[in-house]
Amino acid sequence: MITRNQPLWQQAMREAFRQPLDLIRFLELSPSDVDLNLKPTFAFCCPKSYANRIKKNDPNDPLLKQILPLNLENAQHLDFIDDPTGDLAAQTNAGVLQKYHGRALLISTSACAIHCRYCFRQHFNYHESVHLKIEQKLQTIHENVEEIILSGGDPLMLNDDKLNEIFQLVANKKHIKRLRIHTRIPIVLPERITDDFLMLLKEFPLPKVMVIHCNHANEIDNEIKEVLNKISETGTVLLNQSVLLKGINDSAQTLIDLSERLFEAKVLPYYLHLLDKVAGAAHFEVSKQTALQLIEEVKTRLAGYLVPKLVEERAGFPYKIAINNDKDF
Ligand SMILES: *Cc1c(COP(=O)(O)O)cnc(C)c1O
Ligand code: SF4
Numbered sequence: 142m143i144t145r146n147q148p149l150w151q152q153a154m155r156e157a158f159r160q161p162l163d164l165i166r167f168l169e170l171s172p173s174d175v176d177l178n179l180k181p182t183f184a185f186c187c188p189k190s191y192a193n194r195i196k197k198n199d200p201n202d203p204l205l206k207q208i209l210p211l212n213l214e215n216a217q218h219l220d221f222i223d224d225p226t227g228d229l230a231a232q233t234n235a236g237v238l239q240k241y242h243g244r245a246l247l248i249s250t251s252a253c254a255i256h257c258r259y260c261f262r263q264h265f266n267y268h269e270s271v272h273l274k275i276e277q278k279l280q281t282i283h284e285n286v287e288e289i290i291l292s293g294g295d296p297l298m299l300n301d302d303k304l305n306e307i308f309q310l311v312a313n314k315k316h317i318k319r320l321r322i323h324t325r326i327p328i329v330l331p332e333r334i335t336d337d338f339l340m341l342l343k344e345f346p347l348p349k350v351m352v353i354h355c356n357h358a359n360e361i362d363n364e365i366k367e368v369l370n371k372i373s374e375t376g377t378v379l380l381n382q383s384v385l386l387k388g389i390n391d392s393a394q395t396l397i398d399l400s401e402r403l404f405e406a407k408v409l410p411y412y413l414h415l416l417d418k419v420a421g422a423a424h425f426e427v428s429k430q431t432a433l434q435l436i437e438e439v440k441t442r443l444a445g446y447l448v449p450k451l452v453e454e455r456a457g458f459p460y461k462i463a464i465n466n467d468k469d470f
Contacts, residue, residue: 148300150332154254157188161210164192174200181210183263183421186256191329194362203357203389207257211424214258218423223264225417227456235273235281238292241460244321245282246290249275249307252298254330259384259425261417261454262294275307279314288319297326301337308345320347325354328361331368343375350378352411356390358402366406373407380411383449385432386425393438400439400447410449412461417454429453433466 158164161177164187187208195204224230231240238246251271256263271294282289289311296304311320326333342349351372355361361369373379381403383390390396400410413436416426427435436451452461 148335150330150335151300153188153190153330153332157186157254158192159184159186161185164209167192168195168202168205169198170200175209176212178210178212178214181214183210183256183258183260185210186253188254188330190331190364191255191360194359196359201388202359203395204359206389207259207356207386208255210258213424214421216423218418218420221418221420221423223420225419225456226261226454228262229265230456233281235278236271237278237281239283239286243286244288244290245286246292246323247275247278247296248293249291249296250294250298253293253295254298254326254333257325259386259416259419259422261419263419263421275310279310282314284316287317288321289314289317290321290323292323295324295326296322297324297330297333297338301335301341304338305341308341312346318347319350320345321350321352323352323354327351327353327368327372328355328365331364334368334372339371339375342372342377348378349376350380352380352382353408354383355381355399355403355408356383356386357395358398361402361406369406369408379406379408381408381449382412382414383410384414384416384425385427385435385451386416387427389425391427391431391435393435393442396435396439396449397443397447400443400449404447410447413449413451414461415451415453415464429464433464436464437466 158167162172165172165175191204196202228238231238232248236248238248248271291307311317369379383399385391390399403410415429415432416422432451436448440448451464453464454461
């Protein structure tokens with residue numbers, strides 16, 4: 142029986158793959174096809190919906206590579222560290238990150254629907270801040286903040302009652318002009334985008350932006366496209382951020398296909414991030430020079446609004462740093 146306390150999406154989370162070997166079997170692969178990290182510090186998690194979009198019997202599938210814990214994670218690289226973006230240092234006691242002018246990022250939960258192996262927050266120590274009441278977090282926010290960013294973890298792991306409470310509190314703060322939600326959930330757990338949630342979004346009185354996280358066109362099948370269309374119909378501006386990942390989306394054609402697929406789903410490309418140098422993710426790194434060549438080719442082939450900004454995060458800077466090689470004419 143499905144009760145109000147057990148929405149379908151929470152059931153989908155309970156049924157997610159938690160053991161890499163179960164996913165390997167589901168994908169008709171053999172354990173010898175992949176060199177698994179059997180004791181990863183960052184746990185494995187993959188919902189069925191995402192698993193269904195991974196090609197069977199292909200250890201190099203770009204969706205699989207984003208989530209499968211490999212032994213490569215254990216290689217030591219001195220410049221890959223636990224907190225490459227300086228977020229731990231910038232976090233206030235209330236779980237608020239205010240690194241940039243006018244925007245405050247709220248760590249609203251530590252939970253995610255999927256665990257991405259390159260995640261820059263994978264070693265983040267959340268537990269001191271996430272359980273603080275949202276009122277307390279909002280009280281600490283300065284009057285010059287015009288935009289609240291809900292992040293995490295993934296804020297859509299919170300249930301609708303909790304989100305409703307947060308939305309009300311944000312809407313009642315006089316100096317807040319916009320709400321932004323950073324989430325990978327429309328891509329990895331489409332069940333979560335329920336009619337009730339869509340109604341919540343639609344009724345939220347301020348302009349709202351949702352920044353999703355999608356790295357490859359194969360992540361958007363017709364079901365996901367439909368979900369994104371529905372979000373767009375609530376009057377929410379949809380943007381995408383990707384991470385440039387070796388062996389996953391490091392070709393101009395892959396990036397072009399991604400931009401085009403996103404646009405079909407009513408999402409505009411926003412940022413293409415150079416990998417944050419987080420411990421365990423060195424095997425995903427694409428050099429800055431290669432990144433520049435790729436984005437150059439994408440620029441020559443796509444309309445300007447389909448080209449994401451290639452950016453890099455450097456601890457201590459007041460914005461994400463654009464990487465480009467445009468010549469001065
Ligand atoms: C990326 C980020 C933002 C948002 O930056 P935009 O350039 O406005 O997208 C805000 N706060 C923190 C801490 C961030 O890391
Ligand atoms: S969904 Fe986002 S926060 Fe969660 S593991 Fe993936 S990259 Fe990290």
